[in-house]
Amino acid sequence: NAGVTQTPKFQVLKTGQSMTLQCAQDMNHEYMSWYRQDPGMGLRLIHYSVGAGITDQGEVPNGYNVSRSTTEDFPLRLLSAAPSQTSVYFCASSYSTGPGGGYTFGSGTRLTVV
Amino acid sequence: EDQVTQSPEALRLQEGESSSLNCSYTVSGLRGLFWYRQDPGKGPEFLFTLYSAGEEKEKERLKATLTKKESFLHITAPKPEDSATYLCAVQGGAQKLVFGQGTRLTINP
Numbered sequence: 001n002a003g004v005t006q007t008p009k010f011q012v013l014k015t016g017q018s019m020t021l022q023c024a025q026d027m028n029h030e031y032m033s034w035y036r037q038d039p040g041m042g043l044r045l046i047h048y049s050v051g052a053g054i055t056d057q058g059e060v061p062n063g064y065n066v067s068r069s070t071t072e073d074f075p076l077r078l079l080s081a082a083p084s085q086t087s088v089y090f091c092a093s094s095y096s097t098g099p100g101g102g103y104t105f106g107s108g109t110r111l112t113v114v
Numbered sequence: 115e116d117q118v119t120q121s122p123e124a125l126r127l128q129e130g131e132s133s134s135l136n137c138s139y140t141v142s143g144l145r146g147l148f149w150y151r152q153d154p155g156k157g158p159e160f161l162f163t164l165y166s167a168g169e170e171k172e173k174e175r176l177k178a179t180l181t182k183k184e185s186f187l188h189i190t191a192p193k194p195e196d197s198a199t200y201l202c203a204v205q206g207g208a209q210k211l212v213f214g215q216g217t218r219l220t221i222n223p
Binding site for chain 2: 004043044104
């Protein structure tokens with residue numbers, strides 16, 4: 001049982017490049033989400049999904065795209081990287097969106113855009 | 115709009131010196147208040163969920179309490195391994211977690 005797995009752990013991109021951050025969970029969780037963490041800003045929600053085929057925007061969705069074709073995977077795509085997207089990205093999952101246990105987080109992807 | 119404010123931003127204690135971290139929140143229809151621990155370079159680790167005012171939960175040296183406006187994370191006789199950033203989050207009617215900025219706790223031996 002690996003929990004939530006994020007790849008890569010580190011990435012450096014040039015401005016304008018695109019890439020996909022991978023997130024996979026093996027807990028059969030319905031709810032998955034992406035957060036970015038910046039100094040002094042806390043964790044901010046980018047996109048989330050309540051199940052396969054269903055996604056919605058969070059607080060800071062601009063410049064990011066997501067899809068959820070399976071229960072296990074929830075990739076985050078950067079369409080055209082900008083220096084403002086330099087951050088640490090966390091994927092999280094939960095059994096449901098209702099009250100219950102806490103969300104399980106991955107170990108993060110540290111992204112630098114130059 | 116749901117909001118979470120944590121204080122202090124940073125706290126330095128001596129080993130064995132008890133203290134409390136504060137999480138003030140505004141939310142429409144609280145579904146849960148969460149506490150997480152985050153170590154440097156790692157993802158947040160779930161500690162507690164509180165659902166209603168008056169509720170308390172304990173885990174080793176940590177005790178979380180909840181009122182209608184705030185939550186406290188009490189740390190009793192802390193050890194150096196308790197050093198971490200502690201995050202508070204609320205889940206309201208929108209079903210999304212909204213996080214505070216965290217309190218960075220350092221326990222000196």
